[in-house]
């Protein structure tokens with residue numbers, strides 16, 4: 175394949191907004207581009223218009239494909255749209271968000287192209303023409319650098335909140351419209367789509383998070399934490415065992431099978447720090463942990479630790495802030 | 499309904515060893531266990547079989563020792579097992595793995611539903627299911643959190659995306675990958691464990707599945723691991739808050755104030 179020296183990014187959006195991870199990917203792509211053009215592929219419904227939000231982050235170009243079937247495309251439809259675009263212009267690299275959607279579309283496209291795809295990257299850089307993807311393995315016990323030297327495009331997915339998005343001034347983003355023929359997907363009808371619970375109660379975008387684990391699972395503790403969180407402007411997150419409670423779901427779960435978070439402040443209470451949990455909090459800025467076991471693994475991953483009882487600490491914190 | 503569940507053997511613990519030259523995992527170094535998410539896939543398949551009838555096969559690509567993992571699947575209640583095993587399959591990345599599994603599914607023939615786990619806990623990619631779906635030109639529903647049978651050829655599936663839920667009507671043959679919230683995997687019973695040793699287990703190599711030698715194993719894998727290293731500690735300070743809870747909270751509030759977080 176010829177190399178047109180372009181880095182492509184698949185934009186992700188729901189009905190209302192472009193996902194922040196798309197902006198994060200654009201910012202990172204611009205930072206490592208070294209002369210390569212940064213191109214965002216935007217698949218959207220005919221009533222949707224997301225290009226403007228995206229252009230604020232300064233890609234060189236947005237390829238907009240608009241069709242009714244792209245409002246809620248099947249994975250195979252999105253992959254087929256990308257394949258058709260790539261038949262016209264072959265990018266050097268293609269970046270996806272490591273979201274449920276990105277993780278579903280990217281491998282289908284990968285199989286069409288017969289190229290390499292590295293999932294869930296934590297860092298990216300170019301080494302000559304090769305995109306070097308840094309990726310954790312074995313529950314983040316090992317880091318790997320992975321390349322795809324022989325085939326193009328070289329594809330990766332990146333966890334949300336791994337990079338910081340920055341708006342870019344002074345870039346004139348070219349907007350191109352592409353017309354594609356999209357067949358109805360075979361064997362699949364997406365009948366309905368609903369926003370799960372309220373995203374506002376999720377932990378992904380929160381700037382402060384109080385996370386509760388098995389050591390802080392009582393009703394009174396949870397109730398107190400909710401009030402404390404409200405007072406601090408924080409979200410309440412949980413380790414996986416607490417999703418057994420009726421009032422928590424995977425929406426609030428932090429970790430490998432939950433959410434990756436990147437708050438400015440994270441308070442872990444009664445959480446041991448299993449690797450599956452720790453992968454979700456890597457990007458938090460200030461981490462404070464309370465555990466009665468000074469040797470719990472979470473303690474080594476924290477900026478500040480307090481060895482003591484969860485309930486007593488939360489009570490003192492609430493008292494100090496005049497939360498009842 | 500003819501169902502095949504793809505399961506992977508993963509290292510017992512995440513303390514793993516690597517070949518310093520090829521950077522490949524030294525699998526023999528640790529005994530394996532079944533990828534925990536794949537138990538949810540088996541459970542989902544068994545429940546479907548119990549509702550509509552049919553059969554459940556478990557399939558894995560791996561070294562001969564992966565037979566143990568297949569026996570686990572049989573002990574949970576699967577009817578038979580396929581082991582794709584050959585030196586030529588070694589060093590496969592997700593693309594080569596997906597191709598190998600797709601070839602085996604073609605060879606088995608007449609498969610209505612393929613079920614995958616959400617992801618393997620060693621590499622965490624979740625790619626193999628969608629790759630197989632694409633290679634077989636079948637629809638896929640990833641991250642399934644609820645499965646209902648409408649009729650012999652149609653499923654109604656709830657799919658959990660990060661902030662949305664989709665309700666999907668899926669016509670078989672098709673590919674599913676399941677979330678762990680979908681179900682609680684059953685335990686192996688002593689009777690089933692005993693039975694598992696008498697249930698049929700077929701071993702196939704690359705010739706048996708008519709695989710293109712350039713698309714399997716190391717040769718069929720476009721990605722290359724160029725470096726393996728220990729993650730650096732994020733440089734956390736590990737300072738202690740001390741005293742009574744009230745004193746510790748005062749120290750914390752001080753820190754939060756200094757950083758304009760409160």
Ligand SMILES: Cc1cc2nc3c(=O)[nH]c(=O)nc-3n(C[C@H](O)[C@H](O)[C@H](O)COP(=O)(O)OP(=O)(O)OC[C@H]3O[C@@H](n4cnc5c(N)ncnc54)[C@H](O)[C@@H]3O)c2cc1C
Pocket residue numbers: 386387388389390412413414415416427428429430431432433443444445446447448449450451464465466467470482483484485534535619
């Ligand atoms: C495939 C897979 C995926 C997973 N994904 C996730 C995931 O996404 N997120 C996740 O969180 N987990 C996940 N897990 C589970 C994970 O391995 C751990 O089991 C889980 O994180 C433990 O939660 P915990 O720390 O709350 O509980 P525990 O490990 O039981 O720890 C409780 C902690 O609380 C402390 N404690 C107890 N009582 C008190 C007290 N009164 N005061 C203060 N401290 C106290 C204890 O010292 C202990 O450290 C996954 C597991 C698997 C196999």
Ligand SMILES: Nc1ncnc2c1ncn2[C@@H]1O[C@H](COP(=O)(O)O)[C@@H](O)[C@H]1O
Pocket residue numbers: 504505506507533535536539557558559560592595599613614615616617618619621622623624625626627
């Ligand atoms: N070697 C393998 N043999 C059989 N199934 C596999 C293999 N590798 C992965 N899978 C299946 O694909 C799913 C996703 O794996 P992965 O893409 O490696 O994260 C797993 O949960 C299994 O269902």
